[in-house]
Amino acid sequence: MTSPEQTVTEKRAESATAQGVIGSLWGKVRSGEASLLPILFGLAVLVAYFQVRNSVFLSAGNLTNLFVQATIFILLAMAETWLLLLGEIDLSVGYVAALGATTAVILLDAQFHWPWYLALLAAIAVTTAIGLLQGLIIIKLRLPSFIVTLAGLLGWEGVLIFFVDRQGTGGTIPVQEKVLYDLVNGNLSPLATWIFTAASLAIFCWSILRKDQSRRASGLEAVPFVVTLMKVAALVIAGIVLVLIFNTNRGTFTVLRGMPYAIPVDFVMLTVGGFILTRTKAGRYIYAIGGNPEAARRAGVNVDRYRLLAFTLTGVTAGVAGLIYASRLGGISDGVDGGNLVLLAVASAVIGGTSLFGGRGKIIHAVIGGMVIASIYNGMALINMSAATQFIATALVLLVAVAMDSVARRSTASR
Amino acid sequence: MTTTSGSTGRAVPENATHAVGPEVASPPPLLQLRGIAKHFGAVEALKHVDLDVPAGQVTALIGDNGAGKSTLIKAVAGIYPPSSGEIFWEGQRVTLHSPRAAEELGIATVYQDLALCDNLDIVQNMYLGHEATKHGTLDEITMELETRRVLTELSVFTVRSVRQLVGSLSGGQRQAIAVARAVMHESKLVIMDEPTAALGVTQTAQVLELITRLASRGIAVLVISHNLNDVFTVADRIAVMYLGTLVECGPIANYDTTRAVELITTGAGARVEG
Numbered sequence: 014m015t016s017p018e019q020t021v022t023e024k025r026a027e028s029a030t031a032q033g034v035i036g037s038l039w040g041k042v043r044s045g046e047a048s049l050l051p052i053l054f055g056l057a058v059l060v061a062y063f064q065v066r067n068s069v070f071l072s073a074g075n076l077t078n079l080f081v082q083a084t085i086f087i088l089l090a091m092a093e094t095w096l097l098l099l100g101e102i103d104l105s106v107g108y109v110a111a112l113g114a115t116t117a118v119i120l121l122d123a124q125f126h127w128p129w130y131l132a133l134l135a136a137i138a139v140t141t142a143i144g145l146l147q148g149l150i151i152i153k154l155r156l157p158s159f160i161v162t163l164a165g166l167l168g169w170e171g172v173l174i175f176f177v178d179r180q181g182t183g184g185t186i187p188v189q190e191k192v193l194y195d196l197v198n199g200n201l202s203p204l205a206t207w208i209f210t211a212a213s214l215a216i217f218c219w220s221i222l223r224k225d226q227s228r229r230a231s232g233l234e235a236v237p238f239v240v241t242l243m244k245v246a247a248l249v250i251a252g253i254v255l256v257l258i259f260n261t262n263r264g265t266f267t268v269l270r271g272m273p274y275a276i277p278v279d280f281v282m283l284t285v286g287g288f289i290l291t292r293t294k295a296g297r298y299i300y301a302i303g304g305n306p307e308a309a310r311r312a313g314v315n316v317d318r319y320r321l322l323a324f325t326l327t328g329v330t331a332g333v334a335g336l337i338y339a340s341r342l343g344g345i346s347d348g349v350d351g352g353n354l355v356l357l358a359v360a361s362a363v364i365g366g367t368s369l370f371g372g373r374g375k376i377i378h379a380v381i382g383g384m385v386i387a388s389i390y391n392g393m394a395l396i397n398m399s400a401a402t403q404f405i406a407t408a409l410v411l412l413v414a415v416a417m418d419s420v421a422r423r424s425t426a427s428r
Numbered sequence: 429m430t431t432t433s434g435s436t437g438r439a440v441p442e443n444a445t446h447a448v449g450p451e452v453a454s455p456p457p458l459l460q461l462r463g464i465a466k467h468f469g470a471v472e473a474l475k476h477v478d479l480d481v482p483a484g485q486v487t488a489l490i491g492d493n494g495a496g497k498s499t500l501i502k503a504v505a506g507i508y509p510p511s512s513g514e515i516f517w518e519g520q521r522v523t524l525h526s527p528r529a530a531e532e533l534g535i536a537t538v539y540q541d542l543a544l545c546d547n548l549d550i551v552q553n554m555y556l557g558h559e560a561t562k563h564g565t566l567d568e569i570t571m572e573l574e575t576r577r578v579l580t581e582l583s584v585f586t587v588r589s590v591r592q593l594v595g596s597l598s599g600g601q602r603q604a605i606a607v608a609r610a611v612m613h614e615s616k617l618v619i620m621d622e623p624t625a626a627l628g629v630t631q632t633a634q635v636l637e638l639i640t641r642l643a644s645r646g647i648a649v650l651v652i653s654h655n656l657n658d659v660f661t662v663a664d665r666i667a668v669m670y671l672g673t674l675v676e677c678g679p680i681a682n683y684d685t686t687r688a689v690e691l692i693t694t695g696a697g698a699r700v701e702g
Contacts, residue, residue, distance in 0.1 A: 227569055231573060233576075234591075291566075293565060294566065300547060300552075304545035304547035305544065307541075308544055309556065309557075311539075
């Protein structure tokens with residue numbers, strides 16, 4: 014057996030070369046630890062393909078549109094992520110989101126005329142309560158989430174139709190209030206776009222550099238500083254490119270510039286979700302329960318409490334998603350296809366790299382997966398492919414993603 | 429009271445003479461079980477078991493399938509509170525009605541299935557349920573440093589990095605992590621259920637070495653094993669169970685493999701109840 018000092022120095026030496034870092038990446042990709050890389054590559058291939066077929070794809074106007082289109086998939090996939098991490102699923106999330114949006118739209122109309130912030134809060138409160146209720150039923154009665162939320166899928170659609178039709182506006186309630194309408198259709202000013210992006214970048218880069226620095230200060234292995242700097246540089250460049258895209262005039266008759274409000278909404282949800290999952294006990298326990306609930310229980314984790322928390326967080330996120338949905342469609346109708354929405358939400362999360370089997374996944378996966386789905390829909394429409402082709406293409410991407418998930422799972426389990 | 433007279437002194441006089449000799453006026457053993465019985469309905473899984481587990485020694489609990497070994501350690505771990513009998517911890521009478529209560533006393537149990545989360549890394553597993561926090565958020569640096577310290581102390585060097593996922597470790601490494609986790613939280617007694625059952629030769633040797641190291645650090649180790657080779661390699665004391673009774677208990681020097689097998693299979697030398 015080697016002495017501790019010797020072994021530790023060897024490890025340091027190994028991790029200190031950039032080559033070693035790249036070499037270990039492939040292993041991580043295979044075991045699903047670095048699941049972002051393959052899907053980012055896949056996204057790049059998709060983008061390249063659509064760009065070659067139609068040069069409008071990478072225009073500022075279309076890219077902005079793409080980001081906005083992706084938002085609904087991203088947010089619903091985030092909602093689903095909380096449960097996928099536990100090895101659970103929520104099939105009702107599409108209708109729950111729509112029901113939240115209906116609440117807001119009704120409270121904002123002439124009859125109630127609530128101030129916008131109260132109406133939006135009420136919408137999120139409704140979806141949170143639904144998440145909590147479904148969670149309680151699943152946990153207390155020990156029922157499978159698949160079945161309970163399947164009941165939700167049917168039941169909440171019924172409730173949605175009831176409330177929408179009761180308004181007597183012909184099956185659709187339009188959004189007439191400015192703030193809710195602007196959520197998707199309004200933009201930050203170009204200057205505000207710069208400020209927001211700079212502030213977000215500052216926070217992210219500061220947190221990356223600080224983590225790196227404190228690991229070094231404590232004498233722990235850390236990736237080479239060059240790699241950290243490259244990461245930071247990549248983030249900054251990505252941020253600047255985004256701002257340039259958003260700040261390009263994309264209007265045809267009037268000047269239309271700036272970042273749509275939906276993007277900061279995504280960003281806030283991503284940051285908060287990521288923080289909960291990586292920096293708090295609650296997040297740690299959600300992963301632990303998803304990996305091995307019995308181990309978590311024996312370690313003293315109150316498994317039911319954290320499962321309930323995850324169902325509640327799904328409700329909160331669905332509420333935000335619903336508001337974005339209503340804003341984008343300019344209203345809520347009794348014909349919302351919540352079934353299709355939930356399937357695309359799960360597909361987005363899984364395509365992004367979150368496991369269906371629990372215990373593995375990140376909030377950022379929802380963003381990447383949502384972008385992939387939106388790119389397929391957006392790009393296929395641009396190159397005039399039929400709806401039939403769009404569905405089939407989405408299905409193929411989903412199949413590939415699930416297969417990769419399964420391979421990753423087996424390669425971890427077999428060792 | 430002497431450490432070894434508890435269950436065997438009266439029944440097997442020749443053991444008693446060996447055992448009492450060198451040990452004079454020592455403090456009470458870390459854990460003493462007196463008259464422990466456990467019923468599951470009409471089934472008597474444990475019948476009046478007396479057992480002492482002294483600190484700094486490895487006590488091997490051996491016996492055939494169904495002899496009551498697992499039920500006994502589950503009683504100590506707080507999973508199956510005994511139907512009757514008394515448990516003394518450092519000389520004080522205690523009741524162990526939950527795993528949490530046992531853990532708070534300093535009793536850590538490493539089960540056969542190890543109860544590790546494959547999707548978490550070594551540090552995360554070591555601290556699961558006991559996370560260190562700073563300003564309400566996880567303090568990864570402290571946890572990682574402490575994990576490295578504990579693994580170094582226990583000479584568990586075969587792991588590449590403490591940030592490796594536990595799912596990628598070998599059976600022996602997983603066992604080592606489970607044991608290290610048990611020791612980390614100031615445990616005084618570590619109970620292990622078949623720690624070498626699923627391991628290869630090299631890994632078994634590593635785990636046995638680890639067990640010896642625990643004992644040399646003053647920790648009491650109670651280990652269940654079917655493998656008599658392992659038992660004779662690592663144990664200081666041996667306790668043989670047969671059909672829910674503890675038939676004999678004494679220093680390993682008083683036994684050889686033949687005698688142990690005889691006791692396990694026939695329970696020969698079982699004392700008369702009462």
